Amino acid sequence: AQKVTQAQTEISVVEKEDVTLDCVYETRDTTYYLFWYKQPPSGELVFLIRRNSFDEQNEISGRYSWNFQKSTSSFNFTITASQVVDSAVYFCAIPNQAGTALIFGKGTTLSVSS
Amino acid sequence: SQTIHQWPATLVQPVGSPLSLECTVEGTSNPNLYWYRQAAGRGLQLLFYSVGIGQISSEVPQNLSASRPQDRQFILSSKKLLLSDSGFYLCAWSPTMNTEAFFGQGTRLTVV
Numbered sequence: 319a320q321k322v323t324q325a326q327t328e329i330s331v332v333e334k335e336d337v338t339l340d341c342v343y344e345t346r347d348t349t350y351y352l353f354w355y356k357q358p359p360s361g362e363l364v365f366l367i368r369r370n371s372f373d374e375q376n377e378i379s380g381r382y383s384w385n386f387q388k389s390t391s392s393f394n395f396t397i398t399a400s401q402v403v404d405s406a407v408y409f410c411a412i413p414n415q416a417g418t419a420l421i422f423g424k425g426t427t428l429s430v431s432s
Numbered sequence: 433s434q435t436i437h438q439w440p441a442t443l444v445q446p447v448g449s450p451l452s453l454e455c456t457v458e459g460t461s462n463p464n465l466y467w468y469r470q471a472a473g474r475g476l477q478l479l480f481y482s483v484g485i486g487q488i489s490s491e492v493p494q495n496l497s498a499s500r501p502q503d504r505q506f507i508l509s510s511k512k513l514l515l516s517d518s519g520f521y522l523c524a525w526s527p528t529m530n531t532e533a534f535f536g537q538g539t540r541l542t543v544v
Contacts, residue, residue, distance in 0.1 A: 351530050361520060363476075363535040409476065417529040418483060419466055419491075424475035 320345050320412050322423035330429045331400050339395045339426045341410030347371075352393045353411040353420060354384065363409070369393065400430045434459035438523045438536030445543055451496075451510040453539050455523030458504065463525040465506040466533060467498055470520040482506060518543045 321344040331337045343352065354366040367377060369386055377384045381398045397404050407427050411420040438455045445451060457463050467479040478491045480498035488498050495514050499507045506523060520540050524533040 353532055361522075361538045361540070363522065363524075365532045365534060368532050413530050414478075418464065418489070419478050419481045420533055421478065422468075422476040 320414055320421050322410050322412050322421060324408075324410055324423035324426050326426045327424070328427045328429070330431065333401060333430055333432050334399050335430075336396060336398050337400050337428065337430075339397075339408050339410075339428065341393045341395065341423060343391050343393065343410070343412050345391075345412060346415070351413060352386065354393075354395050355409045355411065355422075357407040357409065357425070359406070366395075397428075400428075402430050402432050404428060405430045434525070434534065436523065436525055436534060436536045438539060440539060441537065442540045443542070445513050445541065447515055447543055448512045451508070451513050451517070451541070453508040453521055453523075453541075455506045455508075455536055456504055457525045460504070460525070460527060462503060463527060464529070464533075465500060465504075466524040466526075467506065467508050468522045468524065470522065470538075472519070476522070480508070513543045515543050517541065 323342045326340055329337060350371045352369045356364045356366055367384055374386050374388055383396045385394045407425045409422045409425045411422045414421050435458045465482045468476045469479050470476050480488055480490055482488050482500045485500055485503055496510050518541055520538050522538045523536040526533040
């Protein structure tokens, strides 16, 4: 069965520090997608990235970067030079077996202080 | 562009009362639709999903039901709320399988 584990429940950093959020997944599929979402205090989930298991190149978008490693079943998310506005709950997700819905990890709460 | 509307934003209901949360999507046709629940301090639990009108899949047996009376309308209901139904309910849509889902702003339900 599909499963996502985010072992870090809460992380606190000071502004400008780099921070990495861990995501480990389980799947029986040979090809699959992985996702990251951000949930700011307002509550709405914001889509950040979708990654295909075919592509193991690291992805960078501004201060955000993602490290996908199929060998360790991990899809980690790094924020460089964190800012207070990065404070949120971050979720990693994978489609269910049928591909019809996303299964989310329990999330990591990131607090960035000034 | 596509938008998703979910209402109400907050709701306080007594135990035993009925519930109806509505979600509509604009700017797309035949979307996949979802209801998730987020209990306080916990992750997102998939409750229902629908790949078409009248097609509802339930992921967790519970006190809730879902219906899709129109292509872009998804309703979450309960005949009698329990205290344990309190939580943050999120509606979402996706264009097809294995793609990202886009979420509404959520409904914070408190059952008292």
